[in-house]
Amino acid sequence: MSIAVERTRTAGSSGGGAADVLRRFVRSDRFARAASYVFLLLLWWLASVYEDRFPAPLETFQFLWVEVTGGSHGGVVRGEFLEHFASTLPRFGLGIAISMVLGIAVGVVIGGSKWAEALFKDTLLVLLALPAIIWAFLTQMWFGLGDDAVVITTFLSAFPFVAVNVVQGIQAIPRELRRMSRAFHVPRYKRLRHMQVPAVTGYIFAGFRFAVIVGWNAVLLSEWFSSSEGVGWRSRYWYDANRYRGFLAWVILFIGFIVLLDRLVLVRLQRRAFRWRDAQASAIEREAEEIDIGVKGA
Amino acid sequence: MAQTTTTTAGHGPRGTAHLSLAARRRIRGVAGLLIGAGGFLLLWTILSRFVFGEFILPPPLEIGREMWEIVESGAFATNFWATIERLLYGFGLALAIGFPVGYLMGTSRWWRAFFHDMVMVAGSIPGITYAVLALVLFGISILGPVVSVALVSMPYIAINVAEGLDSVDRKLVTMSDAFGRQRSAVVRHVLIPTIMPFAFAGVRLSIALAWKVEQLTEVFGSSSGIGFQIRREFEDFSIPGTLAWVFLFILFMLLVERFILVRLERYLFRWRIEDQA
Numbered sequence: 001m002s003i004a005v006e007r008t009r010t011a012g013s014s015g016g017g018a019a020d021v022l023r024r025f026v027r028s029d030r031f032a033r034a035a036s037y038v039f040l041l042l043l044w045w046l047a048s049v050y051e052d053r054f055p056a057p058l059e060t061f062q063f064l065w066v067e068v069t070g071g072s073h074g075g076v077v078r079g080e081f082l083e084h085f086a087s088t089l090p091r092f093g094l095g096i097a098i099s100m101v102l103g104i105a106v107g108v109v110i111g112g113s114k115w116a117e118a119l120f121k122d123t124l125l126v127l128l129a130l131p132a133i134i135w136a137f138l139t140q141m142w143f144g145l146g147d148d149a150v151v152i153t154t155f156l157s158a159f160p161f162v163a164v165n166v167v168q169g170i171q172a173i174p175r176e177l178r179r180m181s182r183a184f185h186v187p188r189y190k191r192l193r194h195m196q197v198p199a200v201t202g203y204i205f206a207g208f209r210f211a212v213i214v215g216w217n218a219v220l221l222s223e224w225f226s227s228s229e230g231v232g233w234r235s236r237y238w239y240d241a242n243r244y245r246g247f248l249a250w251v252i253l254f255i256g257f258i259v260l261l262d263r264l265v266l267v268r269l270q271r272r273a274f275r276w277r278d279a280q281a282s283a284i285e286r287e288a289e290e291i292d293i294g295v296k297g298a
Numbered sequence: 299m300a301q302t303t304t305t306t307a308g309h310g311p312r313g314t315a316h317l318s319l320a321a322r323r324r325i326r327g328v329a330g331l332l333i334g335a336g337g338f339l340l341l342w343t344i345l346s347r348f349v350f351g352e353f354i355l356p357p358p359l360e361i362g363r364e365m366w367e368i369v370e371s372g373a374f375a376t377n378f379w380a381t382i383e384r385l386l387y388g389f390g391l392a393l394a395i396g397f398p399v400g401y402l403m404g405t406s407r408w409w410r411a412f413f414h415d416m417v418m419v420a421g422s423i424p425g426i427t428y429a430v431l432a433l434v435l436f437g438i439s440i441l442g443p444v445v446s447v448a449l450v451s452m453p454y455i456a457i458n459v460a461e462g463l464d465s466v467d468r469k470l471v472t473m474s475d476a477f478g479r480q481r482s483a484v485v486r487h488v489l490i491p492t493i494m495p496f497a498f499a500g501v502r503l504s505i506a507l508a509w510k511v512e513q514l515t516e517v518f519g520s521s522s523g524i525g526f527q528i529r530r531e532f533e534d535f536s537i538p539g540t541l542a543w544v545f546l547f548i549l550f551m552l553l554v555e556r557f558i559l560v561r562l563e564r565y566l567f568r569w570r571i572e573d574q575a
Contacts, residue, residue: 029411036411037415050435117330119330120334121330122331123338126548129506129509130548131513133510133513133514137528217425217426220426221425254424255423255427258422258424259419284410287414288457288458290418
């Protein structure tokens with residue numbers, strides 16, 4: 001197999017010289033990653049050649065710089081970046097907080113009782129599958145423009161992901177442990193404290209991570225349709241003004257935000273919380289697990 | 299499921315009076331579904347009548363009538379077919395790219411490092427990015443939703459194929475080599491059967507996300523499909539219309555999930571005996 005081929009090839013390249021150093025560098029992981037970014041930029045540039053309306057990388061980054069620093073606008077629009085993130089983040093945080101509290105509560109109820117599961121599991125799966133755009137539309141019609149619609153859209157989109165993960169966590173508690181605790185009449189709060197909470201913690205972290213990722217999309221969408229400030233609104237502003245490089249600059253900002261948050265904080269939390277479970281897993285198994293955004297429950 | 303139920307019930311000492319665990323679970327499932335649905339409709343009626351008012355939350359009957367009109371007028375069939383068609387093209391494209399990428403990732407370190415960041419980041423990119431960029435790039439055309447679906451699904455298929463390759467029994471491959479099996483035979487009888495369940499898992503995972511992104515793409519840049527219809531109703535400020543399409547969408551999605559995908563899974567993996575119990 002080519003795995004073996006690869007290994008012998010790298011092991012066999014022992015002839016010295018600059019050419020060899022170069023070869024080793026080209027074959028290194030770091031070079032591969034750098035190459036992938038160059039490849040993406042190239043794709044982006046090709047897209048801008050293919051379609052005139054699509055902005056090229058350079059002009060987009062120039063625009064991005066102006067949005068962040070104020071640039072040559074002489075400080076008139078200085079702080080656009082901060083201002084809009086400052087109005088989006090509280091809404092986002094509130095929506096996530098509500099979905100965590102309710103999601104854990106609902107998850108514990110559904111996971112704890114067979115009847116509750118039979119009654120509500122399907123509703124939960126439907127909620128899981130509903131696109132955030134539907135909530136964005138409905139909440140705009142229900143609550144009008146403003147914070148309410150945005151917070152509620154974020155909450156409604158993120159909540160089922162938390163609940164489903166908590167249900168999974170509770171159901172992952174070994175059956176023997178549950179039966180034994182019942183047989184020995186362990187009090188409810190003790191069962192909660194010593195059995196359910198420790199088992200569920202990892203799943204709550206995972207649910208939190210998915211809620212953040214899904215909620216970020218929801219908050220942007222809802223701001224796009226029912227707000228007059230915030231990151232989502234600002235992207236729409238440039239989009240409606242036909243200044244696609246402005247739109248793309250904000251796309252980079254909001255993707256950058258969530259990717260950094262996810263890779264630097266959330267994935268690490270999740271990995272830590274699941275250490276006990278995934279110790280045996282290979283790197284690629286772990287990665288497959290990580291990009292699976294909570295849809296496993298379905 | 300059904301087979302085990304009848305056999306255990308028939309052989310049990312107390313006959314059919316004592317229901318097996320599986321049968322009980324099934325009864326609980328059906329009852330739960332019925333009671334759940336009934337309770338949901340009741341709650342909805344109460345909320346619409348007494349809490350929010352019928353303008354904000356139209357009663358179930360009105361939505362039902364609206365849904366029936368949509369189905370009867372044929373709008374349902376055309377729009378759903380439009381959506382499904384794009385979804386299929388998108389998945390086709392995703393499989394066509396995802397398999398080779400997954401193969402590269404599963405067999406070569408360099409390529410794995412190359413695709414690593416793209417695959418890991420793809421899941422956290424907000425769907426709105428795909429929707430609007432597709433609109434800017436392709437205008438209002440079928441290409442937008444198709445490319446979006448493909449881009450969203452591809453990483454899942456790729457990483458699952460790579461995971462599948464990772465789990466290939468090395469000894470089996472070595473033995474095949476030792477006994478002089480041809481490479482094509484190894485691919486046909488060892489690699490593909492191992493990878494298939496993983497690839498299918500990738501498809502199933504990505505369907506959930508692909509649906510959503512496709513809806514969104516249709517909302518932004520399409521002239522047919524469910525997403526487009528939902529947007530049209532939204533722009534008419536018609537709550538019953540929006541809800542009617544949403545519920546049709548839910549029904550349809552459940553149908554696809556429960557019947558088509560489950561059947562397909564059963565058919566593809568009919569050789570795995572342990573799964574039939």
